Amino acid sequence: MKFGLLCFGFVAVLSAQKFDAALAEKPEMCRAFAEVDARANLIQKEWIELTEIPSPSKQETLRIEYMKKAMARVGLTGIEQDAIGNAWGLLKGTGGGPELVFAAHTDTVFAMDTKIKVREENGRYYAPGIGDDTGALVALLHSIDILRQQGLKTKGDVVFLATVQEEIGLLGAKYWLDHRAKKPDLFVAVDSRLGSIGYGALLIEQFKFTFEGPTLHTLASKGQPNAARGAARLILAINNMEMPAPPEGGSPFLPVANVGTLGGGTVANATPGKVFLTVDIRSQEMKAQSKLVEDVKTLAQRAANEEKLSLSVEAVNVAHDYSKALPKEVRLKHPLVQTTVAVTDYLKLNGNAKTMPIDSGSDDHNIGVAMAIPSIGIGAILGAGAHSLEESADKASILRGTKYLMLLTVALAGLGQ
Numbered sequence: 001m002k003f004g005l006l007c008f009g010f011v012a013v014l015s016a017q018k019f020d021a022a023l024a025e026k027p028e029m030c031r032a033f034a035e036v037d038a039r040a041n042l043i044q045k046e047w048i049e050l051t052e053i054p055s056p057s058k059q060e061t062l063r064i065e066y067m068k069k070a071m072a073r074v075g076l077t078g079i080e081q082d083a084i085g086n087a088w089g090l091l092k093g094t095g096g097g098p099e100l101v102f103a104a105h106t107d108t109v110f111a112m113d114t115k116i117k118v119r120e121e122n123g124r125y126y127a128p129g130i131g132d133d134t135g136a137l138v139a140l141l142h143s144i145d146i147l148r149q150q151g152l153k154t155k156g157d158v159v160f161l162a163t164v165q166e167e168i169g170l171l172g173a174k175y176w177l178d179h180r181a182k183k184p185d186l187f188v189a190v191d192s193r194l195g196s197i198g199y200g201a202l203l204i205e206q207f208k209f210t211f212e213g214p215t216l217h218t219l220a221s222k223g224q225p226n227a228a229r230g231a232a233r234l235i236l237a238i239n240n241m242e243m244p245a246p247p248e249g250g251s252p253f254l255p256v257a258n259v260g261t262l263g264g265g266t267v268a269n270a271t272p273g274k275v276f277l278t279v280d281i282r283s284q285e286m287k288a289q290s291k292l293v294e295d296v297k298t299l300a301q302r303a304a305n306e307e308k309l310s311l312s313v314e315a316v317n318v319a320h321d322y323s324k325a326l327p328k329e330v331r332l333k334h335p336l337v338q339t340t341v342a343v344t345d346y347l348k349l350n351g352n353a354k355t356m357p358i359d360s361g362s363d364d365h366n367i368g369v370a371m372a373i374p375s376i377g378i379g380a381i382l383g384a385g386a387h388s389l390e391e392s393a394d395k396a397s398i399l400r401g402t403k404y405l406m407l408l409t410v411a412l413a414g415l416g417q
């Protein structure tokens, strides 16, 4: 194999996957990389502009409108919007390649009236939502624009999907995939850290338990049922419960059950009629997740019985059904994962360390995993403090992210003629 101009200065070790370093050394790809640097200011300016458009979940209209215009600007065709609010556009392939979907979400966790003004300090941008997930939207726009500009075509069609309601249970991605007659061949959510690859799905469910008992004056409360004691019993029981072991190679932080919110009672000198608490349950396997959910529900019922209270249980976060997900080995060995690892390592996005894909994820690609569609979660920027008002991101990381997305697009969908 002959390598011409080495725009990254070294040759990657090739393995059983679809990426060939020669692709990255093509003159038009080298020109595309150079173009990212040439328009660095433009990319960063658009990153700031989009970040400053407020976009809480279920109120993404302003950003979605922006994205639809931007998709047209970069040459995507067939731009559509569905009933839930997702917008998408198509980069038509020359034929014979897999259909590749890139998804990034437009919603943030910040209320409409949150002050969002991007501040720059020591090479970082600071603003709520700068990283999650605005950087990915902008990197995707420019990667598509530059590929087109440099005449780099793909064999497979590439769909750029800007989703809504990701932060409240991946609802936009679920709606889109549920309503699509033909499922995509490859689904990539761009929403985590540049260099990371998740090929699984973190199972997340949240339940609200409400204990209900009599409201009695303190002087009449001795020995009587008390809803607060029911909640206390459950909290202690969750704290003492035996957790299933993490799967081999799994995260030591999982499985986990956490009491996140609690409340109840209205007067200080009476028993609270109602006390509620919510439990967030997370694991990496359907079996462990189902067992944990059942165990917590059993403990709640026991606490209610012991305290002679009534109990109601409400699922507050959509629980996606992962029972149809492909086995771990099949997902890991899929060319989607292995090609992405090869591209990530070629660009040294993790320095000299070999990229280790992880069997987890909590982005839009979880829906693809649940539907047995080859799906991964990757990132386009280096951010910190997501979901906090102090969120920040490395200003230069989006340039590496844009190059990465360009190379990945052509590696996954195939180079068209």
Ligand SMILES: [Zn+2]
Pocket: 105, 132, 133, 166, 191
């Ligand atoms: Zn996100």
